[in-house]
Amino acid sequence: MGIQVWFIVLGVGAMTLIVWDGKRRRLKQRALSAAGISHNAHAAGSAPIPDLPFEAMLPPEADTPTATLPVNIECISGGSRIGSATHILGKVIADEPVLIKGRLEGTLIAPNHPVSVTASGHVASYIEGSCVDIDGYMVGTLKANTKATLLSRARLQGVVEAPRLECKAGAWLQIDVAQAASRQSVAMVS
Incomplete structure (x- = not known):
């Protein structure tokens, strides 16, 4: 030929x-x-979610790798696991710990249990849990009833409502931080 x-x-x-x-x-x-979810869906009372795919919100890669050791959040014993090949559109209500390795576009509510999003996890819209650990991508509202932890590979855009917020070096944020009565606009990059 x-x-x-x-x-x-x-x-x-x-x-x-x-x-x-x-x-x-x-x-x-x-x-x-x-499924009744618009591409710009967001939880009631939260800031609107930008119409960006997860890949578009990635920060530029740093020239030097971060010196922090990755934290293993996959050690939740028992509970529900959303596997890396799973894509859920809709609402999930859990009365047990939840580990997200796949994609969730919608709402996850587990108010009395820990919720973790691994580095391969992608979440859009709303997460609520007692302790929420994010090491993957999230666009939307994160509500932690006791503590929110953003690990070194976290990429978060939206609103964080938590009495305590821990952010590890390397996490990328573009968020509004909301507390009980006041709401402050914050944009951080680390």
Whole structure:
């Protein structure tokens, strides 16, 4: 085969991938609207969520790696686990600890138990738990009844409501911090 034929084959292949990606995006939008979740959905009383994909909110990579050791939050014994190949659209209410390794687009409420999002976890919209540890990506409202911990690989954009907030070096934040009666606007990058 000549070089021209190879270019034609590559062009047709690239166009096919572009069409498939467009169809996948349309199906995802239909699934979101069928589940009653708009792409800009947010919890009542919280700040609106920017219309950005998780990948668009990543901070620029640092030239030097962080010196902090990764914290293992996968040591929750028992409870519910959302695996890395799982994508949930909708509302989850749990009366046990929850570990998120996959994607959750919607609401997670476990007010009396710890909630953890691992480095591979992606959450959009709302999380509520007694202690919430984030090491992955989150866009939306995080409500911790006792303490919120943002670990070194955390990428968080939205609102944090917690009586105590711990932020490890390396976490990337663009948040509003809300306490019981007052709400302060804060944007931090570390």
